[in-house]
Amino acid sequence: MTTLWDTTGTAVVQALAAERRTGGAVTSGLALTLVVVLEEKDTADVEAAVATAASKHPMRVIMVLRKNIDAPVPRLDAEVTLGGRLGPGESVVLRMFGRLALHAESVTLPLLAPDAPVVAWWYSETPQIIAHDPLGVFADRRITNVIRDEDPAASLQQRARDYAPGDTDLTWTVITPWRAALASAFDTASAPASNVVVRGNPVDPSAQLLAGWLSSRLGIYVPVEKAEGKYISSVVVDFADGHSVQMSNEGYKLVLRRPGQVDSIAPFPQRTTGDMLAEELRRLDADQPYGEALGAVSGQRNLNSRNAVRTHIWHDPALAAQEG
Template identity: 55%
Template sequence: MIGLWDTTGNEVVKALAAERRSAGGVASGMALTLIVVVDEKRVREAEAAATIAAAAHPCRLLVVVRSDVEREQSRLDAEIVVGGRLGPCEAVVMRMYGRLALHAESVVMPLLVPDVPVVTWWHSEPPSQIANDFLGVVADRRITDAAQAINPIDALRQRARDYAPGDTDLAWTRITPWRTLVAGAFDTTAARVTEATVVAPSTDPTAALMIGWLTARLGIEPRWQDTNDYARMRSVELDCANGDRLVLTRENNTAIFERTGQADRHLPLTRRPLGDELAEELRRLDADQIYAQALSASTGLTGLDDRPGQRVHIWNDPTAARRAAVPAGAPGSTPVAAPAGSGGPAQ
């Protein structure tokens, strides 16, 4: 590992190249560049998840930690790891302070692996508009997590309003095992589903997307039965036109499948590590149309797939309102210098 403190973007690029030569890294072996935007308190979680994902998808991992954006003096600290504790990947963990944190792309762009897809993952509260973050605009695929928002259901609605093909959310990834089991229940019957009920807390974004998926796939309006007894989705119940009733209920790491006229079956339904969920989303780098349909059905917003796949960067300064409110001559009213930690574009 190489540690660079109070450094520049140019120095990071040079140090990564030197470490790659020393460790025998080969850029052509990278399947993608994974940019992780994360808060300081969740850096270790993000690193652990990325290590699992990198085992299946060799990548260059660029971790961006933004801190103290109102600080007058910009600063960049970086750790470079090739192999080692983060597994089979090239990793650069960058902690950015001051105005540099608002221009992270000035450091990140020279570090992208040439000619491979770029994925940006926010392991934090999702951005209101991805177009406000250049790290999202430059990405071919963008991964958010509505569950980390203060109000996850409102966050899903915002994801629909802000959606562009290539977006996805880990709340959707978490219902993959549920969708697999529900779809598998119809391998032996062609009976039409007439009613459906999802039992889950009213704040569970996975339940909202499950209802959206059932609506899009079956053309019905499922009922959401609120429960305060469980922290996550409890069961999915389906009523068929032939009188059959199918119920899938979670019990710890097992799903109990009940069907009219048949003995109950116990099926695996484990809660996967964050790294496995991330690895699943890295398997595909095109637009997920099924997710778009489920998100559309769950939020009532239509035409998501018809939107342009690329965004145009919209500059947004989160400190502008505060600085504008400070009277001239008062502490904090001095104009802030341009970012000094990036060192300019590196070649």
């Protein structure tokens, strides 16, 4: 690892090139560049997640920590690593102090792997408008996680208002096992669904997105009914021929119940952030089912028809605070 204190972007680029020459890394083997925006207190959690994802996807990781934009003197500290705690690939940790933090792209852009897609992931709070953050403007895919925001349900609505193809959220990735299990149940159905209910916490964004996905797929309104617990507890599907199916999450087991049949039980473990991040990095095109589900939740129409290219909108948090 090379550590650089009070350095420059040029010196970081040179240090990365030196590490690559020493380690014999080849840029052509990189599938993508992952740019992570985080806070210092979340470093350990993010590093664990990135290490898991990097073990499955050859990539260059750039971690951006914006520190105290009010500091009178801008400063850049950096760590450059080939292999190590962030996985087998290349990684750069950038700590930006003062006004430099508002221009993170000036340091980050030269570090992107050439001819490779760019994925931006905000582990910390997402900008209200992603175009305010240039790190999201140049990214091909953008990953948020509204469950970490102060009001996740309101944040999910904001993600719909600000949506562009290529956006996704980890609260959507959480429900991948639910979607897979439900799709399997519908494969054996002989009649269309007449009524569907998601039971759980009505303000849980994952429950809302699951209901939105079912609504967009089936063409019927699917509500979220309040049930015990913080998250999704069960889904009940009634079919037009009188048959019904109930899926319940019971102690990390998914139990499928059908009248007159023996219950089917499958493992339903809680996945780590690293596993979900790795799943999102498997696809680098626009996630249209997510856009349709988000549209159903928010009432916003034709989200997938929006322009996928954002234009950077200059936004100074200090000035915004003064105006507010």
